[in-house]
Amino acid sequence: MDYIYFLQLTANGLVIGLIYALIAVGLALLFGVLGIVNFAHGELLLIGAYAMALALPAFGLAYMPGAIVAVLTAIIAGWFIYEIFLSKLGHGEFERSILITMGLSIVILNGIQYIFTATPLLVNTEFGYAGVNIGDIRVAWTRIAAAVLSAVTFAALYVLLNYTQIGRAMRAVSQNRDAALMVGMQPRKIGRNAVILAASLCGLAGAAVAPVQLVQPYLGQFLVFKAFAIIIIGGMGSIEGAVFAAIALGIIESWIGGFFPVVWQEAAGFLIMITVLLLKPSGLFSRGGVRVG
Amino acid sequence: MEYLLELTGLTAGYAGKPIIHDVSFRLEKGTITTFVGGNGAGKSTLMRAIYGSCDHLGGGIIFDGGQIEDKTPWERYELGIGFVPQGRCNFPDMTVSENLKMGCYTLPRNEHRDRIDAMLESFPMLSRKIKEKAGNLSGGEQQVLETAMVLLSEPSLLLLDEPSLGLAPKTQGEVFDFVKRIAADGVTVLVVEQNVHGALLISDKAIVLEMGRKFLEGTAEEVRNNPNIRHAYLGGNLSEEEVSE
Ligand SMILES: Nc1ncnc2c1ncn2[C@@H]1O[C@H](COP(=O)(O)OP(=O)(O)OP(=O)(O)O)[C@@H](O)[C@H]1O
């Protein structure tokens, strides 16, 4: 086996895994705080990816300004979705949350397809196709940027959730809503904060993924179902669990894609998820199963 | 006489279905009142109704001179109502320290440290367990933690739903001492207790609930000596000498 090829696959998989993690963590956060499953999560990423694709030319292909626009756009979209739809749901109203967010997902996806057509966009940045050689492997700058942005974001998220009152309150609501009421918290405000946080993670994921993969209207759907698999594989839905499962999945997929027929790559995550569910049925939807932090 | 809380024909329940029917009473400042009633009588629901965490279906609640029946739990909390619900109610995956910080959630940041330090002085056990996850404490320790979390906001009305549940008999006595202590500081306390006898001994007043309605109200002494009540609620809790008294 060619070890350089193997390392190359691992590096690529790590980057994709970090992007998966951004999506999965937001999804786990919303499930914990709002008690709902957000099927429109992928479309927040989609909005971020298109915002990145459109903003880059406006900023002379500068990466960071593009990423900031992507994050802000996703935050605004998430905020709208929260105020107009999600805030009307009671806690843990599964059926309604699933139908509403699925409907939203399809409407946004088709809206984007109507505006931008289904033709995939090839997103170019200031980095072009340049890369660096790390030992014997070569990594594109766009991938390094994606990895660094994700890693910094996870560090910031860790600090936010563990050392600030805003972040602790999100963990608090997902651990015990009655106790949150007992100490005078307003679950709705905290839910809105969680949506904004999760949307910003999606925006960032969209910005990171846009230059790495082709941007097309179904991008979010592909990624969000993987994120579901990840939070189930990640067990109790802790942030650490989701990050770990996401990176592992990214790398395993990359290996499979590199050594086996590429069709198996997409199936890998779901095969793992099905196996986990069979062996450990207390998956995502077990009560109190998802706890953030 | 100054009343801190007044209920006028309060009806409350869940999902639009009434559990508490037409309950009225008044609480004087700085007094201790016990709710007495069998399982499912609606004691917890009445406490939730006062805190705003179940459905308000009719009647009024006046707290500290203002109507509050349309207010949310967090608004009532800000006004000075503290509610420690029945059973475990904390953040199990957070440390004791983090739980106490959550108890300061609505307070200005510069007050957190002083209030927590004062609370740790009142409950030295919490100091010893400060880095432990709340979920790993014993039932009694968690109960103390929860009460401390609510007391951090310095409520003027404290609702305690079965504070001694799951406690060893020795520590049950400590709960009653503690309730007396905070009432002496001017806090008005409403308590539900499995140990009705013990609760009545420290209470000024008792309200007996049956099937969601107020059945009887009186001084703790009157209720304790009421033959019906003795028979229905105190029998199992009386010690030998009390029965022969
Ligand atoms: N969340 C809820 N939704 C619907 N009905 C409820 C809910 N909680 C309690 N009830 C019902 O309300 C009635 C009163 O219950 P409540 O818990 O207030 O009684 P309680 O006097 O506190 O009893 P216990 O001594 O067992 O704690 C019961 O019939 C109960 O089934």
Ligand SMILES: [Mg+2]
């Ligand atoms: Mg009860």
